[in-house]
Amino acid sequence: MQKNALKNIIYSIVLLLLVFLVYLYRKDQPITSDNPDSDVFKMVVSGQTMGTSYRIVYLDPSGRDFKQQIDSLLEVFNQSLSTYIPDSEISRFNKGDSLVYESKFFFPILAKSKEVYTNTDGAFDPTVGPLVNVWGFGPGGASLEDSVSIPDLLRQVGLEKVEFDSVQVRKNTPGIYLDFSAIAKGYGVDVVGRFLESKEIEHFLVEIGGELMAKGSNENGELWRVGISKPDEEGAANELFGIIALNAKGLATSGNYRNFYIVDGKKYSHTISPFTGYPVVHGLLGATVVADDCMTADAYATAMMVMGTEKSIALQKEVEGLEIFLIFSDENGMIKSYVSEGLKPYLSYAEQNKPSLDQ
Template sequence: MNNNALKNIIYSIVLLLVMLLVYLYRQNQPLPEQSPDSSVRMVLTGTTMGTSYRIVYLDERRRDLQDGIDSLLAVFNRSLSTYIPDSEISRFNRADTLVFDLPYFLPVLEVSKEVFKNTGGAFDPTVGPLVNAWGFGPEGAERKDSLGIQQLLQRVGFDKVHFDESMAVKQQPDLYLDFSAIAKGYGVDVVAQYLSERGIAHYLVEIGGELSARGTNDAGEIWKVGISQPDEEGQANELYSIVALDNRGMATSGNYRNFYIRDGQKLSHTISPFTGYPVEHGLLSATVLAADCMTADAYATAMMVIGTEASIALQQQVPGLEIFLIYTDEVGNLQSYASDGLKPYLSFPQKNR
């Protein structure tokens, strides 16, 4: 064999080895992130639960799921809306027992019981009569002397509702359930599950400011949502901070817009189930992130009852919660607090830095 032939054989072997190494290298590399195509972005808007919804999802088949979602929410409201006379909750409020017909009543009872227990009763879906008495319910204001408040407090207590997998029973006949502090978050979860069951992996669901996000947006980025500036006269689009919502539910509760002033006193719509009176503390806004939006919604409501310091302590006791609080300090300055797990996902507009 001459030298040229030997060189050709060696060259061929080296070339094959190089090609093999390149092939093996490529096979062992992680697949590149595929940014979703903006042409598959679908946006749905509508109304439900006395508020609006906005749903953004990415679907290569460009399916319009509006009718299905609206039908789902209509059934959801037939279970939990106190504004529908023959809904399950309305029937329960008129009677002593309820046998469940729809799949929504039991889960909201279960989460309510858990949050009621973890917050020492700060989250209480039976506080409705007090909310109505202070003029924040559909029936308007009623008489609010100390005797009347004490009488209404006898009707409050979620531990007076007993339930199993098939029915709920009142331990006190005049008990009144109202899930308005948790229903929007639950509705978000119901819609999110509907999308997931149809193979949609990237979506952002918002109902009345409560949210759930999965996957990424059409730019391949984590969905980003805003927390409003807590000003009494602030506009809804004035943002205090921005959260990158990474596969979680998020809810915000606040006292800074829903209030009225009587006899020179500002009365908040958050009524304490402990005292029967509107709360008085510096916490203006509580944003909670959790695995699901229903849980986030309930804890955000509870935190507006217990105030800043107790909310920080609560977050540290309950696994899976992250919080962002906006409050006024002792001298009236606006301050904020973010839990450690939320800080990497939090940013601020330039003016709020």
């Protein structure tokens, strides 16, 4: 089982390449803007955070390097919301009964979680942590045993069992365990984006673990563009299915086809249904969501992987401000896609995937 848990970690690392950056170069370099009388520097900053990597590109006439400040910001962010840090705010809440917020990050992520939880009828649920853990996708690795009772664990799931306001959060049911891993990277992207805006950076692309936020344009004066990888367990992560241009939006992708493990010939995906307590089984392979902020996109992408294709399409039509790109397998095992109307002008397919696959 430990070997499979290690494999799961490897697949989790690969998953962050699901959405890879098309216009990110490997080295910082000065570039000239369209105005021949002015110079602008393209800065590239990268590092590690939240058990994954981050990469940021921004255009700055002064060529300022914000890496140290970004690393410090993300360290504080992690100290609040990471279940992998034993003394983080969220870890202390999970061990106790209540928490008075110490950071500025805890209340906003709870508020957004409650909003998406309500809009998805519980498909997005950050209290699903005990089930995520027991299925082997949490900090402790795989621990599923015959003695584990999924129905008993389900009694500890449900965001309605948590009360919170702008000052503190409390448990109404013992054993409640919060896990923001399905929304935290998106939130982190927004936090870094707001930091860059505070420094009067008007053109940037922020990526953390495959979740993104873009503002302005790249060095060529074009919208930032990102690639969506082909949904293939064994395929190369840079094999494109399509490309999306981002226009002052956040983008997040969730998928099961690279984050799973196999025990006794049975495949377990990392998306756990808060309704059944078991890994989801349906034809939706990947959900990409575009929204005004990346935290929102991240949460809805996770919810859609619980809901499946048809319910996700219906949800997008109900919730204002969401655009989606879904890749799914039909009843015959054929890979197909669905793109919402508002996203179509910003999407281009890889040559082998266009017209006939678009539903």
